[in-house]
Amino acid sequence: MSKQKTNEGLFSASKRFSDAFFDGLSKNASDRVIQKAKKAGMPKDAINVMNNIKKEKDYLDSLLKKYDN
Numbered sequence: 894m895s896k897q898k899t900n901e902g903l904f905s906a907s908k909r910f911s912d913a914f915f916d917g918l919s920k921n922a923s924d925r926v927i928q929k930a931k932k933a934g935m936p937k938d939a940i941n942v943m944n945n946i947k948k949e950k951d952y953l954d955s956l957l958k959k960y961d962n
Contacts, residue, residue: 908957911950923947 927943 904957904960907953908961911953911957 923943927940927947930943931940
């Protein structure tokens, strides 16, 4: 198996995992959840973690799109 096919399989599998893991969490849905958590009085540390997860997911999606030829 060539290195290129291995890399393609790795990125494809990563993309599938990311899609499955974040299934149903569209940008608007995640923004609403974060806003509800703020209104409910969730600690700032927890809100920061939620925002970081959202940013990391967006970054991962951009990387996978970049390398998925």
